Amino acid sequence: MADVARLAGVAISxxxxxxxxxGRVNEKTRAKINAAARQLGYTxxxxxxxxxxxxxxxxxxxxxxxxxxxxxxxxxxxxxxxxKSLIQGGYNLMIANLDRDEISERHILDLAFGGSVRGAIxxxxxxxxxxxxxxxxxxxxxxxxxxxxxxxGLQSVVTNDREAVRDVTAELIRLGHRxxxxxxxxxxxxxxxxxxxxxxxxxxxxxxSEDSVHRSGGHLDYQHGFDIGVQAADxxxxxxxxxxxxIATSDDMAISFVSRIQRTGLSIxxxxxxxxxxxxxxxxxxxxxxxxxxxPVEEMGRAAVDLLLDAIDQRQNTAAVRTVIRxxxxxxxxxxxxxx
Amino acid sequence: MADVARLAGVAISxxxxxxxxxGRVNEKTRAKINAAARQLGYTxxxxxxxxxxxxxxxxxxxxxxxxxxxxxxxxxxxxxxxxKSLIQGGYNLMIANLDRDEISERHILDLAFGGSVRGAIxxxxxxxxxxxxxxxxxxxxxxxxxxxxxxxGLQSVVTNDREAVRDVTAELIRLGHRxxxxxxxxxxxxxxxxxxxxxxxxxxxxxxSEDSVHRSGGHLDYQHGFDIGVQAADxxxxxxxxxxxxIATSDDMAISFVSRIQRTGLSIxxxxxxxxxxxxxxxxxxxxxxxxxxxPVEEMGRAAVDLLLDAIDQRQNTAAVRTVIRxxxxxxxxxxxxxx
DNA sequence: CAGCTTATAGCAAACGTTTGCCAAAAACCG
DNA sequence: CGGTTTTTGGCAAACGTTTGCTATAAGCTG
Numbered sequence: 001m002a003d004v005a006r007l008a009g010v011a012i013s014x015x016x017x018x019x020x021x022x023g024r025v026n027e028k029t030r031a032k033i034n035a036a037a038r039q040l041g042y043t044x045x046x047x048x049x050x051x052x053x054x055x056x057x058x059x060x061x062x063x064x065x066x067x068x069x070x071x072x073x074x075x076x077x078x079x080x081x082x083x084k085s086l087i088q089g090g091y092n093l094m095i096a097n098l099d100r101d102e103i104s105e106r107h108i109l110d111l112a113f114g115g116s117v118r119g120a121i122x123x124x125x126x127x128x129x130x131x132x133x134x135x136x137x138x139x140x141x142x143x144x145x146x147x148x149x150x151x152x153g154l155q156s157v158v159t160n161d162r163e164a165v166r167d168v169t170a171e172l173i174r175l176g177h178r179x180x181x182x183x184x185x186x187x188x189x190x191x192x193x194x195x196x197x198x199x200x201x202x203x204x205x206x207x208x209s210e211d212s213v214h215r216s217g218g219h220l221d222y223q224h225g226f227d228i229g230v231q232a233a234d235x236x237x238x239x240x241x242x243x244x245x246x247i248a249t250s251d252d253m254a255i256s257f258v259s260r261i262q263r264t265g266l267s268i269x270x271x272x273x274x275x276x277x278x279x280x281x282x283x284x285x286x287x288x289x290x291x292x293x294x295x296p297v298e299e300m301g302r303a304a305v306d307l308l309l310d311a312i313d314q315r316q317n318t319a320a321v322r323t324v325i326r327x328x329x330x331x332x333x334x335x336x337x338x339x340x
Numbered sequence: 341m342a343d344v345a346r347l348a349g350v351a352i353s354x355x356x357x358x359x360x361x362x363g364r365v366n367e368k369t370r371a372k373i374n375a376a377a378r379q380l381g382y383t384x385x386x387x388x389x390x391x392x393x394x395x396x397x398x399x400x401x402x403x404x405x406x407x408x409x410x411x412x413x414x415x416x417x418x419x420x421x422x423x424k425s426l427i428q429g430g431y432n433l434m435i436a437n438l439d440r441d442e443i444s445e446r447h448i449l450d451l452a453f454g455g456s457v458r459g460a461i462x463x464x465x466x467x468x469x470x471x472x473x474x475x476x477x478x479x480x481x482x483x484x485x486x487x488x489x490x491x492x493g494l495q496s497v498v499t500n501d502r503e504a505v506r507d508v509t510a511e512l513i514r515l516g517h518r519x520x521x522x523x524x525x526x527x528x529x530x531x532x533x534x535x536x537x538x539x540x541x542x543x544x545x546x547x548x549s550e551d552s553v554h555r556s557g558g559h560l561d562y563q564h565g566f567d568i569g570v571q572a573a574d575x576x577x578x579x580x581x582x583x584x585x586x587i588a589t590s591d592d593m594a595i596s597f598v599s600r601i602q603r604t605g606l607s608i609x610x611x612x613x614x615x616x617x618x619x620x621x622x623x624x625x626x627x628x629x630x631x632x633x634x635x636p637v638e639e640m641g642r643a644a645v646d647l648l649l650d651a652i653d654q655r656q657n658t659a660a661v662r663t664v665i666r667x668x669x670x671x672x673x674x675x676x677x678x679x680x
Numbered sequence: 681c682a683g684c685t686t687a688t689a690g691c692a693a694a695c696g697t698t699t700g701c702c703a704a705a706a707a708c709c710g
Numbered sequence: 711c712g713g714t715t716t717t718t719g720g721c722a723a724a725c726g727t728t729t730g731c732t733a734t735a736a737g738c739t740g
Contacts, residue, residue: 001696011720016698026718041473043453047390048696051725056387058434076416083435087447092456094398095423095433107427113383115726116432133381226621252622259625281566282592285599287627341726351690356728366688388726391695455696687736694728706717 001042008036019044050115058092059308060117062108064124065099073251073280074297075123078145081301082121089309091118098124105130112138119308121145125190127152141311145304147190150321155311157304157323161191161277164293164327165198165247166205168275171329172245173206175337177273179241180213183232183248183257187218195249195277214243217253225252233260244338248276251283251292258286258334269336279330289332296325341382348376359384390455398432399648400457402448404464405439413591413620414637415463418485421641422461429649431458438464445470452478459648461485465530467492481651485644487530490661495651497644497663501531501617504633504667505538505587506545508615511669512585513546515677517613519581520553523572523588523597527558535589535617554583557593565592573600584678588616591623591632598626598674609676619670629672636665
């Protein structure tokens with residue numbers, strides 16, 4: 001910067017202002033300074049600036065470590081959409097993994113308390129906390145996404161899991177289905193609770209008992225989507241009185257489940273109707289094409305970023321703590337009325 | 341830090357050394373300092389440290405912007421594996437997108453020249469360069485992954501695309517196939533060149549002419565994997581003399597292609613054999629299960645990180661500039677001998 | 681215990697910016 | 711043209727670390 005100042009024949013402070021604080025310096029000197037900077041190939045040092053102003057321009061996204069985002073269909077899309085929105089706001093995206101070990105917790109806390117990041121978007125239900133330091137009172141703006149953590153006081157961007165599942169279940173009931181097979185993700189997980197809750201609500205509304213749904217899975221996380229479906233197919237084969245409709249909590253498990261039970265001679269939707277959650281593109285090309293509840297991940301990502309930047313800029317977050325973006329059912333051939 | 345020093349009854353410099361430079365300070369005072377730090381909930385400021393030592397602990401991964409990594413099957417896995425390796429080395433991963441516009445190029449250059457990042461892993465064939473600043477001579481250690489950029493002097497970690505495709509083509513020829521359908525990704529792209537080259541090599545080795553392969557696609561990038569397959573199926577339907585074997589350059593396009601031509605009454609592998617590239621898990625659950633060439637993305641990610649950290653630590657990179665990690669063919673039911 | 685070596689602690693100067701405050705220059709006004 | 715306001719530029723002090731150098735304390739040796 002000193003070099004630029006010398007070349008342009010001005011003081012260092014003027015250069016700083018010309019580059020960062022437009023308006024504060026004469027248009028003419030500013031042009032001169034820009035020219036000098038370009039000529040010297042000068043780029044301001046981000047860390048020096050960050051140190052001085054006490055702010056970083058990095059946002060971290062905290063991903064649950066167990067969630068293998070190569071396999072899960074939604075995480076990559078979330079990353080993409082968040083990153084895109086952040087860049088437009090002049091921020092950069094850093095990835096942080098929150099595993100079950102203390103190491104990763106400490107790592108994230110160091111990032112937060114060490115001034116490295118300016119805000120966080122969290123996709124995990126656990127807030128890192130160790131040795132008295134806790135993400136919650138790091139002073140860092142945080143917004144939760146996918147999971148509702150408004151109880152913990154976090155702005156949360158979620159979809160209407162419960163309602164969407166309730167509606168699709170109701171639709172299946174309307175078609176005549178009475179026996180259901182529910183394919184669970186990690187048990188007790190927010191999504192599992194909400195989605196299963198949606199099933200139960202629909203049953204109750206139709207005057208059906210809770211016994212009309214058989215629960216399978218629940219002891220693996222979404223990382224093992226395909227495995228869950230495979231195991232569930234075995235589970236399904238054991239049942240004497242077969243359910244006629246399957247509700248899966250992710251596309252992956254639906255796909256492997258369908259593949260396996262077709263192999264046992266069952267046809268879809270002839271013998272069994274199937275619907276799943278996520279809305280991944282591949283569903284369209286399965287045989288039969290799978291009905292799926294499409295999560296609006298792009299919109300959710302955008303919304304999360306908007307909320308976060310608002311919080312950073314201290315704009316009053318008059319908005320609700322919980323932002324819901326509705327899922328939409330994509331109806332395909334995997335659903336039909338039961339045989340008789 | 342001053343507070344910690346005061347509480348521990350030592351000088352600031354001693355605190356610094358105790359925290360960063362172990363060994364240089366007495367074990368006893370160090371314990372005292374650690375205790376004080378914990379009690380005060382002190383975390384060293386990363387930017388101040390970075391400024392002082394002139395180094396950041398952030399690595400950026402440069403992704404081609406057009407590549408929609410929610411859709412492409414391999415990018416998420418790459419991210420996962422790279423991040424995991426980096427964390428073990430004490431580094432953080434930042435995502436940077438390289439689009440076709442100058443904005444994103446400038447953005448990346450600012451990151452590189454502004455001291456924000458310590459090294460880069462690049463998955464794009466274009467090195468940002470604008471206004472005389474160029475990533476190539478930023479002094480930043482860079483390694484290329486997936487694409488061979490050893491010509492540009494970059495350490496490159498790739499798989500043996502050409503060889504793998506050549507081998508599988510040869511195998512198809514051995515089974516009796518003589519007419520091929522090649523499903524291209526972005527034309528001129530490194531992967532396209534290599535993989536198509538592999539096909540041609542196998543044909544030549546078997547004494548078959550280049551006319552025995554029909555090329556389809558090539559005008560969309562991998563982002564539109566499914567679309568490519570759909571269009572290719574239309575293309576396929578036009579052909580009077582149908583090929584008996586299809587070689588697709590990504591799983592996505594294979595999946596949509598298969599779905600569509602099955603709909604026209606063709607059976608796989610009865611009428612057409614199909615093999616694709618990537619090795620995504622979903623292939624196992626297609627009907628029929630798809631043969632695919634599995635890219636060793638995890639190993640490639642690890643290797644790329646190893647090379648990068650070596651370069652950062654100035655360890656002599658006596659190793660070859662080009663690191664090849666072999667793909668492996670996963671043979672499933674989508675391949676058989678042609679009908680007659 | 682004096683004289684030496686070695687381990688440990690402290691001082692203060694960087695690192696490259698931004699910014700509050702003041703001075704100088706320019707513009708405006710009567 | 712003198713006086714007043716506004717614009718623009720410069721000085722120097724931060725921001726929170728690390729680290730070369732020096733001073734002190736501790737440990738050893740004869």
